Amino acid sequence: MKCRICSREAVEEYCEFHEKAHRSVVQKYEEWKKAIDISWKEYLNEILQNPYTGSWAKEVAERLMKNGDR
Numbered sequence: 001m002k003c004r005i006c007s008r009e010a011v012e013e014y015c016e017f018h019e020k021a022h023r024s025v026v027q028k029y030e031e032w033k034k035a036i037d038i039s040w041k042e043y044l045n046e047i048l049q050n051p052y053t054g055s056w057a058k059e060v061a062e063r064l065m066k067n068g069d070r
Helices: 016-035 040-049 055-067
Strands: none
Touching: 016 040, 016 055, 040 055
16 A cells, blocks of 8 residues: 555554654644644645744645545
């Protein structure tokens, strides 16, 4: 099975790199939501706009935004 984002071999739906980024994006949302009132889509947009966000996290955020997943 291939990663849904890249062509690497997938652990489940993502490769090990995108899976780690996915877990981080989802976990960090809870922290952001506690700190400020932010929606899931607003949070994903913040990830995409942040120049310090890594490429794997941005790719995950793009996919989640496009598909409406979490």
